[in-house]
Amino acid sequence: MSSNPDTAVEVREVTHTYGSGSAAVTALGPVDLRVPPGAFLVIVGASGCGKTTLLRLIAGFEKPTAGTVSAAGRPPVPGRNAGLVFQQPxxxxxxxxxxxxxxxxxxxxxxxxxxxxxxxxxxxxxxxxxxxxxxxxxxxxxxxxxxxxxxxxxxxNPLLLLDEPFAALDALTRERLQEDLRQVSAESGRTCVFVTHSVDEAVFLGSRVIVLTHRPGRVALDLDVDLPRTGVEPDELRGSPEYAALRATIGHAVRAAASPENERAPS
Structure with a gap:
């Protein structure tokens, strides 16, 4: 796999299946995704849509059933190509x-x-x-x-992967840590991939948001978030019409994508 300096993460025609035979469950795919350096990508969707599976593939904890995953142009190696933050510390x-x-x-x-x-x-x-x-x-x-x-x-290393790190926290602490993480990511310039159920969290943190469909997870929406990442107070940002419009768009996409009607047999 050739290295591309303009791509921090690349997911190419990836599917992932758990089990085999009649017990096989396709959790993800096919998915194609390119993430440029310095982006803050948020993956959002309902439970069971393959968000954490996709993150684990990017981290190198699992190998795709089909397709390829690369980090900075190379196959990911657990613990080497990315910093990891989980739901529990x-x-x-x-x-x-x-x-x-x-x-x-x-x-x-x-x-x-x-x-x-x-x-x-x-x-x-x-x-x-x-x-x-x-x-x-x-x-x-x-x-x-x-x-x-x-x-x-x-x-x-230039990549930070976060799997619902604030899900177990109270609302006030969660907001404060969202603000801290937003600032840290802007200062460090690291590429971030963040998994969440929360539409509000996705809009606040992401420079780009993808919504995954009901299993098998496929990209239902891929949206750039054109909101200022520095120089604006968090409450001002959350109260802006642009923020409300993005939250409505992504929220609608999450609800539509969560429908079992979107479940299709793997290609």
């Missing part, structure tokens, strides 16, 4: 906050004298200054997810 409880972030730096080959400075800078970036010595169980759920994001950013 998955922090190591026997390590401090700084220890969790520092472990990622260690595996990335960052020299020990440099790690402390990098840990402090990463925790500052996600809004947790002076928290390196705290225990993870002393943190709120929102703070734990901030640590998980810092850990994902610790590895110097």
């Amino acid at each position: 998955r922090l190591l409880p026997w390590k401090t906050v700084g220890g969790n972030v520092g472990l990622a730096l260690r595996y990335a080959g960052v020299p020990r004298p440099e790690r402390s400075r990098r840990v402090s800078a990463l925790l500052d970036r996600v809004g947790l200054p002076h928290m390196a010595h705290r225990r993870t169980w002393q943190l709120s759920g929102g703070q734990q997810q901030r640590v998980a994001i810092a850990r994902a950013l610790a590895v110097d």
Whole structure:
């Protein structure tokens, strides 16, 4: 597979099936997708539409049944081509906050004298200054997810994959972390692929949103989100007519795509 510097992620004619024979279930596809560097792509759709399957294929945790997936022009390797943030923080409880972030730096080959400075800078970036010595169980759920994001950013790669990282949080904490992630992604310039059920979250975070159909998941809508990503207050953005119009368009597409009538036999 040839490298394309203008493509951070490429999904080409991909289908993915679980099981075999009469028990086989096609979860995804066919899907074609190209994501340019620096984009914030949000994948939205109803439960069971293949959102997480697509993310796992991009991460390299699974291989497609048919078609090809590449990250920066190469087959993805789990833990190497992308930082990962899951629904649960998955922090190591026997390590401090700084220890969790520092472990990622260690595996990335960052020299020990440099790690402390990098840990402090990463925790500052996600809004947790002076928290390196705290225990993870002393943190709120929102703070734990901030640590998980810092850990994902610790590895110097251009891709960040997030699988509904804020789904278990209360509404206020979720909004605050959305705002933080939006700012972090703008500052870092990393390509992000984010999975969610929430139409509002998709509009707020994404520079581009795709909606997947009912199983097998196919792209029902692929929409660029033309909203300012810097220089505007979150409440002002959420209250704008443009935001409301995008939310209505994407919401309608999600409801239409969720219908079982969209389920088709795999090609």
